[in-house]
Amino acid sequence: MDFDLLMPTSAAEAIALMQENPNARYLAGGTDLVPNLRRGIGAPDILIGLDGVEDLKGISEGGDYLTLGAGVTLAELEGSGLSGRYGALSAAVDIAGPALRQAATIGGNLCLDTRCIFYNQSKWWRNANQYCLKLDGDTCHVAPKGQRCHAAFSGDLAPALMVLGAEVRVVGPNADGWKPISDLYHEDGLAHLTLAPGDLLVAVRLPVVSRDLRSGYLKSRLRKAVDFPLAGVAVALRREGDAITDLRVGVTGTNPRPLLFDGLVGGMDQGPNDDALSAITKEIGQMIKPMRTTNLPGLYRRQMVTVLTRRLITDLYDAGDRKE
Ligand SMILES: Cc1cc2nc3c(=O)[nH]c(=O)nc-3n(C[C@H](O)[C@H](O)[C@H](O)COP(=O)(O)OP(=O)(O)OC[C@H]3O[C@@H](n4cnc5c(N)ncnc54)[C@H](O)[C@@H]3O)c2cc1C
Ligand code: SF4
Incomplete structure (x- = not known):
């Protein structure tokens, strides 16, 4: 691994340096890029360090x-x-x-x-x-x-x-x-x-979210620290009385991109129930594509998305009026 490190101090300077050196890579903390470079994944001759960029x-x-x-x-x-x-x-x-x-x-x-x-x-x-x-x-x-x-x-x-x-x-x-x-x-x-x-x-x-938006994130990974998520789910919801009036689910670890599912409140006017939760996880299941890219089988990761989604929705719904 042999490269020059350039250290711009502004975003404009960083972008200009990248234009002058099209094969360069931006380097932030380096915790993803550097291990990959060590594995021979990419060989840029210039890294543009972002640590000094005030913007x-x-x-x-x-x-x-x-x-x-x-x-x-x-x-x-x-x-x-x-x-x-x-x-x-x-x-x-x-x-x-x-x-x-x-x-x-x-x-x-x-x-x-x-x-x-x-x-x-x-x-x-x-x-x-x-x-x-x-x-x-x-x-x-x-x-x-x-x-x-x-x-x-x-x-x-x-x-x-x-x-x-x-x-x-x-x-x-x-x-x-x-x-x-x-x-x-x-x-x-x-x-x-x-x-x-x-x-x-x-x-x-x-x-700036209002206090009535409840949100959480859960992930499945091999160990409870350090490991990447093999399936991760974020949920944000609003509860008014017994009804869920706003529900969004985000999923990571299953596709080449993170996914957002919005407007999922159908059937939730009396809160989470088995039919509505099944409909939501079915809709999500049609979009996620966990493949054999990790040590855990795709089918297991698919099931984890369902489990984590159901758990987060019911837990957040039950969380009551939260005071900070
Ligand atoms: C042992 C280990 C465990 C890890 N576990 C997790 C985990 O559980 N969850 C998780 O999410 N990640 C995990 N990571 C990955 C990584 O540590 C984090 O995702 C971290 O936030 C990456 O940030 P960085 O600043 O180090 O990125 P870098 O490695 O500096 O950059 C990553 C990529 O982003 C580009 N980049 C950086 N900043 C910018 C910018 N401002 N604009 C455009 N491009 C940019 C770089 O060019 C590079 O391609 C793990 C890494 C290791 C080594
Ligand atoms: S084996 Fe297939 S899925 Fe895995 S990185 Fe290579 S091309 Fe992508």
Whole structure:
């Protein structure tokens, strides 16, 4: 691994450096990028470090939004006392381990590469398996008859931010504006981000939610710490009397992109019941595609999405009027 490290101090400078060096990569905390580079996944000769970019820093609450800089570390997010109104976000930030969270950033988490057991391996291992479609090879070992990559997006923050109505600000050679966080992704394990060359994720903003929006996040993973989610579910809901009047579900770990399901309140006028919950999990089940990309079988991860969705909806519904 041999590269030059450039350290811009502004977003404009970072983007200009990327335009001058199209093969360069942005480096935030490096907790995803560096292990991949060590495995020979990519070999940029220049890394553009984002640590000194002031535009990416800080958490601020003003007007109608809570704004989080893309360079805010997960430890800073965790320590910012966001619980209560942003329950899904404060639960989802339990990512990797404490040491990694000191370096890992929000932007890096949202721009995480997709993962697969045939991809996140040493170059030697991948070479012995004739590589694969995602990098250096021509066959997908998970679905050899197709020409698609099914590597899974496995970031924790995206589904939580989705159910909370987040938007991202992307700045680049031809971009500067806010868009729904879902628009950052598309369903392609080879290239799951919609960012154009040079685009920089600058910030995330969340509408300041009212206290009646209850939200949470649960994930399934092999160990209760450090491991990536093999299926993760975020839920946000509003309860009025016995009825659920607003219900959103976000899912990670099953597809090349995180998924948002909105407007799911059908049949919930008397609260969660078996028929309504089955209808919701059926709708979600039609969209998720957990493949043989992890150590746990796709069918198990599919069932976990159902279990976690049902558990979160009923728990949040029963949570009562929460006081911060
Ligand atoms: C042992 C281990 C366990 C982990 N467990 C989890 C887990 O449980 N859940 C989870 O979600 N993640 C996990 N991770 C992955 C990673 O630590 C986190 O996702 C982290 O938040 C990535 O942030 P980073 O700043 O280190 O990103 P980096 O590694 O610096 O960057 C990741 C990617 O994002 C791009 N990028 C970074 N910032 C920007 C930006 N502002 N604009 C455009 N592109 C950008 C980089 O070019 C790179 O492609 C784990 C990692 C390890 C090593
Ligand atoms: S899903 Fe297929 S193409 Fe994608 S990383 Fe895995 S083996 Fe490679």
